[in-house]
Amino acid sequence: MATLAPQGPAAPAGSTCLAVTDVHHQYTSEPVLRGIDLAVAPGERVALMGPSGCGKSTLLLVAAGILVPTAGSVSVCGELISGLGSDERAAVRRRRVGFVFQFGELVAELSLRDNVALAAELAGAPRREALRDADGILDRVGLLALGRRKPGEVSGGQAQRSAVARALVHRPSLVLADEPTGALDRENAAAVLDLMVELVAERDAALLVATHDDATADRCDRVVGIIDGAVDR
Numbered sequence: 001m002a003t004l005a006p007q008g009p010a011a012p013a014g015s016t017c018l019a020v021t022d023v024h025h026q027y028t029s030e031p032v033l034r035g036i037d038l039a040v041a042p043g044e045r046v047a048l049m050g051p052s053g054c055g056k057s058t059l060l061l062v063a064a065g066i067l068v069p070t071a072g073s074v075s076v077c078g079e080l081i082s083g084l085g086s087d088e089r090a091a092v093r094r095r096r097v098g099f100v101f102q103f104g105e106l107v108a109e110l111s112l113r114d115n116v117a118l119a120a121e122l123a124g125a126p127r128r129e130a131l132r133d134a135d136g137i138l139d140r141v142g143l144l145a146l147g148r149r150k151p152g153e154v155s156g157g158q159a160q161r162s163a164v165a166r167a168l169v170h171r172p173s174l175v176l177a178d179e180p181t182g183a184l185d186r187e188n189a190a191a192v193l194d195l196m197v198e199l200v201a202e203r204d205a206a207l208l209v210a211t212h213d214d215a216t217a218d219r220c221d222r223v224v225g226i227i228d229g230a231v232d233r
């Protein structure tokens with residue numbers, strides 16, 4: 001467990017950027033999430049930690065509206081997404097949420113620039129503005145010169161920096177990250193973590209990050225432990 005970030009599942013006072021209330025989920029007959037309550041305040045950084053298979057990725061997918069929980073509710077920026085259909089959930093997600101996956105999950109056929117611009121366009125920016133914003137954030141993560149390359153033509157660290165740029169380009173209120181440095185060596189992991197935390201702070205986003213890495217948890221305001229699909233109290 002991290003040493004610097006305080007522990008605790010308690011919901012912070014004030015408005016919430018993400019509110020997960022009594023969420024249950026199961027893919028099969030086996031319960032995976034068992035009554036999760038979690039609130040993340042605007043601008044707050046929260047680390048989700050717990051053993052492999054405890055449900056961290058599932059909780060992030062539920063928070064993003066990619067999965068609909070079997071029971072319970074999820075609100076993002078005050079919008080109750082768990083009650084919406086898939087198109088409406090996608091619309092909220094594209095506007096409000098950025099997602100960093102462990103293995104980047106960039107679109108292989110598109111250049112880094114187009115990957116990043118696509119996220120801005122899906123959030124509503126016209127093409128010209130999306131490209132301008134993509135160039136701006138690629139410059140910020142040190143990749144402007146490589147913008148025309150495809151994900152398969154750059155290093156793992158560069159691809160993950162692009163994935164961070166893609167998650168932040170549209171200035172989301174909430175960034176969800178699933179072991180964003182888990183596939184990188186120590187040096188690249190530190191660089192990606194620094195960029196992600198800096199960009200999240202610069203853009204006043206909240207961050208919910210699933211991690212096994214103490215260095216990541218130490219950059220958060222609070223750690224929420226998950227054990228066997230429930231918050232560790």
Ligand SMILES: Nc1ncnc2c1ncn2[C@@H]1O[C@H](COP(=O)(O)OP(=O)(O)OP(=O)(O)O)[C@@H](O)[C@H]1O
Binds near residue numbers: 032050052056
């Ligand atoms: N699509 C799926 N279908 C069936 N079971 C699944 C599916 N996805 C995940 N699970 C199961 O749900 C449980 C929780 O998985 P999840 O990926 O959320 O855990 P995790 O805490 O993120 O693990 P890790 O730290 O290893 O990434 C596991 O038992 C897993 O096998």
